[in-house]
Amino acid sequence: MQIGIDLGSRKAKFALLDGERILRLADHDTVTFYKRYGRLAGDELELDLAASGIFTPDELAGATVVVTGYGRNTLALRGARIISEIRAHVAGALLQTGLRDFTLLDMGGQDTKVALVRGEKLTDFVMNDKCAASSGRYLENMAAILELSLDELSLHWEDPVKLDATCGIFGESELIGQILRGHPVERLCAGVNQTLVKRVMPMLKRFASETVVLTGGVARNRGVVRLLENETGLAVVVPEHPQHNGAIGCAFMGTGN
């Protein structure tokens, strides 16, 4: 058995695999999880996985542990093999989709990664760098302004209201301005989702494939998926567990793949 852990900016994701079979998935709010179960020992991060109750003592004793995530080069997780996020996500997408050639678009809490995969191999990639306005956190903020849940926000894609702000924070006041103009909430939601798609298009265009595999928490937003299909004209594949893709990839790498 293999355990995979993906320590994201918003969620810590966990996967237990037996070879290529997914046995269990779990996630926790990152900050809460660190506060409750994390502790620094020298330069190493110790996670009290046993206390978290995600895995049984037998599983923890028997499984290999592979980790990726944001803290990866500031923190080493004791007793675990650490791999880069890009490698974890590509591995997860390969296992979950069975595809060999695709462009991976991973949209998480802060990160947006675009990777070109050819013949099951990572051949090039790009990540957002100085700005995180193309990430899940932007959707969370905008949903809060609209006083909606992320699920409600994610339903809409038709006739989007145009939103132009470059900055994710100024975007909030722009959205408030559009609310005052009386646009229906459906169009405002579509506009928010559309903004995200527009921001990733330059990264996506660099690595064209016939198929886009969309992972990360944002992949749960159906409005974004629909708009992405419209904008790219490509098939967008969302694997069964998009948010746990990195953790699944880590566990998959634990098999020696």
Add this chain to the structure above:
Amino acid sequence: MHRVGFTTTIPLEVILAAGKIPVDLNNVFITSPRSHQLIEEAEVDGFPRSTCGWIKGIYASVLEEGIKELVAVTEGDCSNTRALMEVLSLKGVETVPFAYPHDRDAESVRFEIEKLMRHFGVGWDAVNLSRERLGRIRRKVRELDRLTWEENRVTGAENHYYQVCTSDMNSDPDRFEADVDAFLAEARARKPFNDTLRLAYIGVPPIFDDLYQFTESLGARVVFNETQRQFAMPYDTPDMVEQYRTYTYPYDIFHRLADILMELERRKVDAVIHYVQSFCFRQIEDMIVRQKVPLPILTLEGDKPTALDARTKIRIEGFLEMLAG
């Protein structure tokens, strides 16, 4: 002695022939323990957050160092320098414009050099003498570069440091030459490095201070520093005009690419890091670099003088992992 500051490489021969102390303000800024505060001081004075860190750093360094005379490169580098020159002239700094003609026309290069010579009151004899003097040091630095890529005895950071210093010879050519001599003696005696990957670094010098050390900790050594090598004037040229025409940095990207492509092949480079400064026009040229360079490229962007941030580290690690297959 009177110090003359400058904003990027200029004909150093002229400054030295005039008996002045050359000061490359980029080097002053980036080696200052206060480099981060210098940026903040420039922003407090009104420089936009969205301008190049080097421009802001040079501005604050001129004021801090009390530089009274500045040669500003108004063509061949960025147009921000023009505004920098104007702002500094209001602070009482004497500014001397110098332009590299975009088409590398020999007559124009000669005209610009001679204009600079008139300003400093020196003739060709004196300038050619200091060119010979500098040529000796530059050839030693060229040897240091060769030891980097051909004998694998010099790190990317050392290669960067000695070449980048040649723009002003650390304001003291004799002492710098002695430093280079001592370093060469030490490096020649080293065992060659055993790298897993050979990288090229192209673009302006990094504003990060630990990039080379970080890639080397992952088994990838920089064996080609593009612009730093240019600062060291790596070609044999018959005269000053030709020397500053062959120099690639201030001219168009295609002239630079010809040099880059030749060196990538000669040095057996596996992959390229293209560094761009935030808000710099050279970020646009990344499109051309990606089309013309037939190797994997990682484009890094830096803004302020800091150690590598976690995101940039993640990107470098991902890139090197991808190359390792």
